[in-house]
Structures are given as C-alpha cells and as structure tokens.
Amino acid sequence: MLFSANIGFLYTDLPLPDRIRAAKRAGFDAVECHFPYDVPVAEMRAALDETGLPMLGLNTVPGNPAAGDFGLAALPDRAEEAAAAVRQAVEYGAAMGAANVHVMAGRTDGGAAAEQAYRATLGLACDLAAEKGMTVLIEPINRRDVAGYHLAHVEQAAETIAALGRDNLRIMFDCYHTQIMQGDLIRRFQTHLPLVGHVQIAAVPDRGEPDGGEICFERLLAAFATAGWKAPVGAEYKPRGGDTEVGLGWLAPLRAALT
Ligand SMILES: O=C(O)C(=O)[C@H](O)CO
Numbered sequence: 001m002l003f004s005a006n007i008g009f010l011y012t013d014l015p016l017p018d019r020i021r022a023a024k025r026a027g028f029d030a031v032e033c034h035f036p037y038d039v040p041v042a043e044m045r046a047a048l049d050e051t052g053l054p055m056l057g058l059n060t061v062p063g064n065p066a067a068g069d070f071g072l073a074a075l076p077d078r079a080e081e082a083a084a085a086v087r088q089a090v091e092y093g094a095a096m097g098a099a100n101v102h103v104m105a106g107r108t109d110g111g112a113a114a115e116q117a118y119r120a121t122l123g124l125a126c127d128l129a130a131e132k133g134m135t136v137l138i139e140p141i142n143r144r145d146v147a148g149y150h151l152a153h154v155e156q157a158a159e160t161i162a163a164l165g166r167d168n169l170r171i172m173f174d175c176y177h178t179q180i181m182q183g184d185l186i187r188r189f190q191t192h193l194p195l196v197g198h199v200q201i202a203a204v205p206d207r208g209e210p211d212g213g214e215i216c217f218e219r220l221l222a223a224f225a226t227a228g229w230k231a232p233v234g235a236e237y238k239p240r241g242g243d244t245e246v247g248l249g250w251l252a253p254l255r256a257a258l259t
Pocket residue numbers: 008034059102139141174177236
C-alpha cells in the first residue's frame with residue numbers, strides 16, 4: 001500500500017515546499033495539498049522535481065472562512081466566484097503537475113437550486129480539468145465538523161457524477177468523514193470503487209494519526225487493496241501532539257502489514 005502525505009495538515013511548522021521534502025524523508029510515496037496559492041508555483045514544482053514525489057491534488061479556495069465559507073461551488077449566488085476558484089485551481093494545479101482538483105461544494109440549504117449550481121460549477125471544472133489531463137474530485141464531508149455542507153453522503157456524490165456523465169469526475173472517499181456520516185466503509189467502498197478517485201484516512205473521532213479510534217486501518221485498507229485499490233492513500237490527519245515526525249510511528253507497521 002502506498003501513502004500520500006497531506007501537507008495541508010502535516011508538517012504545518014514548515015513552509016509548503018519544505019513539507020514536500022519532509023514527506024520524502026519520512027518515506028511517503030506522494031503528497032497532496034489544500035490551498036497552496038500563496039506559494040509561487042515554481043517553488044512547489046521545484047520541491048516536487050527534487051523529491052520525485054507526485055502531487056495528487058489541491059483544493060479550490062473555500063471563499064471567506066471567517067464568514068463560515070467552506071467552498072463555493074454549490075452556492076447559487078456565488079457562481080462567478082466559484083468559477084474563478086475553479087480556474088485558479090486548475091491553472092495552479094496543472095503548473096504544479098497535480099493529478100486532481102478537489103472542488104469544494106460549500107454550505108447550502110440542500111435544495112434544488114444549490115444542486116443545480118453545484119452541477120454547473122462541476123461541469124465547468126470538468127471541462128477545464130480535461131484540457132490539462134486532470135480529474136475533478138468531489139468529497140462527502142461530515143456535517144458534525146462542517147454543518148450544512150452540501151455534499152455529505154457517498155451516494156449523493158454518485159448521483160451527481162451520474163447526472164453529469166463526465167469521465168473525469170470522481171469521489172474523494174475520505175474514510176474519516178464517511179465513517180462519521182455513514183459507516184459501513186468496506187461495503188460502501190466496494191460498491192463505489194469505479195467512481196473513487198482518491199482515498200483519505202484519519203482516526204475517528206479525533207482525526208489524529210490512523211492508529212486508533214473506531215477504525216482498524218490494517219483491516220480496512222487490506223479490504224480496499226483486495227477490492228483493487230492500488231493508488232496511494234492520503235494521510236489527512238491532524239497530528240495529536242502537534243509534531244508530525246513524532247506521530248509517524250503508524251506508517252512503517254501499517255505499510256508492512258499491508259505488503
Ligand atoms: O476536510 C477534508 O477532509 C478535506 O479533504 C478538504 O480538502 C478540506 O480541507
């Protein structure tokens with residue numbers, strides 16, 4: 001099993017390009033990020049070239065987090081901002097060589113207008129991403145952490161993907177969020193595997209290192225591997241002690257157990 005370091009949550013004491021280098025030293029096979037936009041893309045590219053790690057993805061900007069924004073794509077009255085966020089993410093992601101762009105939906109009332117806006121933004125994202133050979137990801141996020149998030153269930157993501165009928169639109173299957181909202185992770189993963197574009201893990205409920213809580217990662221990821229998952233699994237957790245290196249004791253044993 002291969003693992004990707006999510007440098008949005010890991011190594012937060014370092015500048016982003018150095019987080020890529022730290023991930024390489026720690027033995028990760030890939031990296032993924034959240035919001036790299038303040039860093040000149042050439043600096044990200046240089047760290048990726050130097051380490052040889054693939055960059056799996058980045059997020060569209062969330063909007064104004066201080067005002068409670070957690071994405072824009074499904075907000076009917078923010079369509080222009082959402083389109084600009086998509087253009088920015090595809091452009092930056094392509095310059096960095098990223099494989100995927102995660103389009104963040106935002107908090108909505110869950111009504112038809114929101115889903116219509118969401119699909120319009122995703123259609124644009126798929127068109128732009130396709131020109132760069134990139135895939136668009138949509139991620140069900142739990143509503144305990146992000147109340148009102150438009151996309152919270154894997155089946156809803158599958159419905160949106162079916163409605164759009166695009167080849168480059170996939171689910172970000174974040175086991176942390178889906179365990180909180182729905183559970184039944186192995187069956188749900190097997191059922192939706194053809195639509196899954198990326199997998200992420202963290203302990204539940206504390207979102208710490210994947211070495212405890214209510215999920216047995218060794219058995220979960222063994223089942224994912226048996227189902228056919230070969231791409232890296234994203235380590236998107238918040239180190240419990242704050243120090244990423246100190247908390248990395250989970251990586252080698254989990255990798256060994258899965259080989
Ligand atoms: O919260 C998550 O799980 C994510 O992956 C999003 O990218 C938000 O940062």
